[in-house]
Amino acid sequence: MKIVQLQEVLNDVLKESLGEEAIQLENIENVVDIGKNFENLLSNDNVDGFMKKLVNRIGKTIFVDRPYSGRAPSIMMDGWEYGSILQKIRSELPAATENPTWSLVNGQDYPVTKLTVPTASTKFFNQKDTYEIPMSFASKQLKQSFKSAQEANAFVSLIQGWIQKRKVIDRDELSMRTINTFTAATLYEAFGANTGFGNGSKTRAVNLLYLYNNMFGKELKAPTCMFDLDFIKFAAYTMGVTSDRMGVASKLFNIGKTTKFTPKNLLHVVLLSDFAKIADVYLQSETFHNEFTKFPEAERVSFWQGSGTDFSFESISKINVQVQNPTDSGNVTVECGGILGVMFDRDALGIANIEDYVTSFYNPHAEFENMWFKYDAAYFNDYDENFVVFYVADAA
Numbered sequence: 001m002k003i004v005q006l007q008e009v010l011n012d013v014l015k016e017s018l019g020e021e022a023i024q025l026e027n028i029e030n031v032v033d034i035g036k037n038f039e040n041l042l043s044n045d046n047v048d049g050f051m052k053k054l055v056n057r058i059g060k061t062i063f064v065d066r067p068y069s070g071r072a073p074s075i076m077m078d079g080w081e082y083g084s085i086l087q088k089i090r091s092e093l094p095a096a097t098e099n100p101t102w103s104l105v106n107g108q109d110y111p112v113t114k115l116t117v118p119t120a121s122t123k124f125f126n127q128k129d130t131y132e133i134p135m136s137f138a139s140k141q142l143k144q145s146f147k148s149a150q151e152a153n154a155f156v157s158l159i160q161g162w163i164q165k166r167k168v169i170d171r172d173e174l175s176m177r178t179i180n181t182f183t184a185a186t187l188y189e190a191f192g193a194n195t196g197f198g199n200g201s202k203t204r205a206v207n208l209l210y211l212y213n214n215m216f217g218k219e220l221k222a223p224t225c226m227f228d229l230d231f232i233k234f235a236a237y238t239m240g241v242t243s244d245r246m247g248v249a250s251k252l253f254n255i256g257k258t259t260k261f262t263p264k265n266l267l268h269v270v271l272l273s274d275f276a277k278i279a280d281v282y283l284q285s286e287t288f289h290n291e292f293t294k295f296p297e298a299e300r301v302s303f304w305q306g307s308g309t310d311f312s313f314e315s316i317s318k319i320n321v322q323v324q325n326p327t328d329s330g331n332v333t334v335e336c337g338g339i340l341g342v343m344f345d346r347d348a349l350g351i352a353n354i355e356d357y358v359t360s361f362y363n364p365h366a367e368f369e370n371m372w373f374k375y376d377a378a379y380f381n382d383y384d385e386n387f388v389v390f391y392v393a394d395a396a
Contacts (some may be wrong), residue, residue, distance in 0.1 A: 020127040061213040065253035067161075070168045072175035073270045073299040078103065086125040086352055086378060091118060093249075103334050122384065128353060130376040131170070133163050138368035163373050167356070170375070178379045180304055180319045183342055183389050184334035185326035185381065189255050195290050197336050199391035203252045206242065208235050208340065208393035221337045223313045232279050234338070236295050239390060243267055243296050243343060248387050254348075255326050256384035262345040271341040272317055276300050295342075304339055313338075317391075326383050338392040348385035353378040 015021040100110055137156060146152040189195060190205035199205035209225050210217060212234045225231045246253050249261040279295055308315025318337040325332045355376040362369045 018023070021259070024115075031099040042363065053388075054070045067165075070172045071302060072172035073268065073301065075175055075178065075268070075350045076171075076354065077350045079352065079354040080315045084126055084128065084353070086380065088123045088125070088347070088382060089120060090123075090258065090384065091120050094119065104134075106341075109219065123384070124353075125378060126335070127376045127380075128310075128372065128376055129174070132372045132374040133166060134370065134372050135159065135163060136368050136370050139229065140367055167373065167375055171351075171377075174377070174379060175351060176301065176304060178381065179342060179344075180321055181323050182344065182349050182381045182383075182387050183304070183339065184319060184321050184323045184332075185255065185383065186387055186389050187336050188323075188332050188334050189326045194332065194334055196396065197391070204255070204388050206388060207393055208238060208390055208391045210339075210395065211238065212261055222394050223317070225392055226275055226278050227282075229282050232282050236279065236283065239269075239295055239341065239343070242388055242390075245386065246343065246345075253386040253388055254384055255387075258384045260345065260384070260386050262386045266346040267296075267343060268346055269296045269343050271295065271298040271300050272276065272304070272339065273300040273302050274313065274316060275340045336391065337392070339389060340392060341390045342388065343390075344387040347382060348387050349379075349381045351377050 012021075012024065041272070044292070071164045094116075136188075137159075139152070142155065187197060187205050188194065191200070192203040197205070198207065198210065201210045208231075209222055210219060212218055212231050215234075218231075219232060220228055243264065246262045246267060248263060249256045249259055251259055253262075254260055276295065276298065283346065303316035305319045305321070306315060312339055317339050318335070319339065320333075320335040322331050322333045324330075353376070355374070358371055358373050360369055360371045
């Protein structure tokens with residue numbers, strides 16, 4: 001074991017902490033052990049300090065394992081054991097006709113046998129995505145590295161725990177792609193192309209910056225507009241009134257132009273964390289009655305597609321994806337930044353028919369076990385359901 005004498009460092013530190021000296025350059029590179037990788041383990045520091053013959057033993061083992069809950073919004077749905085197709089059946093508002101009760105005419109025939117067939121349509125979703133993570137375990141070899149069965153089992157649990165964390169991260173990313181697909185389709189359908197997102201605002205693709213600047217004659221720019229208190233209040237108002245409007249039967253909030261309404265208990269709101277945190281700070285610190293200006297209850301995400309290398313706003317608020325054309329055949333590419341949040345109906349998108357399972361095979365000749373950690377799920381978007389995206393973009 002390497003022994004470091006600290007008296008000189010501690011004497012200098014004490015003078016600085018007591019105010020006897022100004023802060024000086026400190027050499028503390030030998031104070032904290034930053035560890036060695038396995039290939040650098042065997043050295044003179046790892047033998048006893050008496051005879052230099054005995055190897056230092058491992059006194060304690062820490063298994064770096066902790067559960068990871070993920071970051072994605074909760075859009076998980078149920079699964080089923082048999083069958084594969086997810087079927088959604090919906091109806092439409094029937095037409096109203098005249099009630100003849102108050103205009104009866106003597107001798108007039110009033111038929112009662114006319115057939116009126118209800119309007120109904122069915123949509124089928126029958127795609128499933130799958131992946132697996134392979135891992136091998138050799139219990140005989142593991143016994144050489146641990147002092148007990150408990151330690152060996154803890155090591156196996158550690159590996160399986162990290163496999164599970166990988167699956168959670170994968171589910172997060174696939175969940176976000178499910179949301180991003182709908183966001184891209186909504187933007188494309190609203191503007192009819194992959195350009196001009198800053199040149200207007202639509203019912204389902206709401207450019208908060210465009211609306212604010214035009215309403216109040218301002219010239220704010222993205223993303224600095226998020227630090228303007230009046231803009232934040234306007235954004236809170238717009239999002240709040242939109243959530244109210246989505247609760248009213250309308251054809252304006254879905255691509256399919258079907259009659260839909262989304263009550264508050266079935267409304268899913270997801271906000272970009274940076275924007276939500278700025279709003280929290282500004283509205284709570286500058287507003288006496290922040291209950292009147294607060295945003296709708298929402299889940300928060302640190303980014304939509306990726307963090308980039310520096311968590312810049314340009315990176316975390318951006319999507320750049322290729323999706324199926326929501327109203328025609330073929331694929332379209334949608335690239336848009338400044339996305340602050342989305343609101344959608346519970347039935348608009350989700351992850352269904354989830355199967356999370358493990359298969360294994362033991363090799364008796366080489367004495368190791370192969371395991372395959374598998375995950376299957378169906379990811380769907382239904383463009384007949386309500387979905388609204390909020391963003392900020394400068395006019396071109």
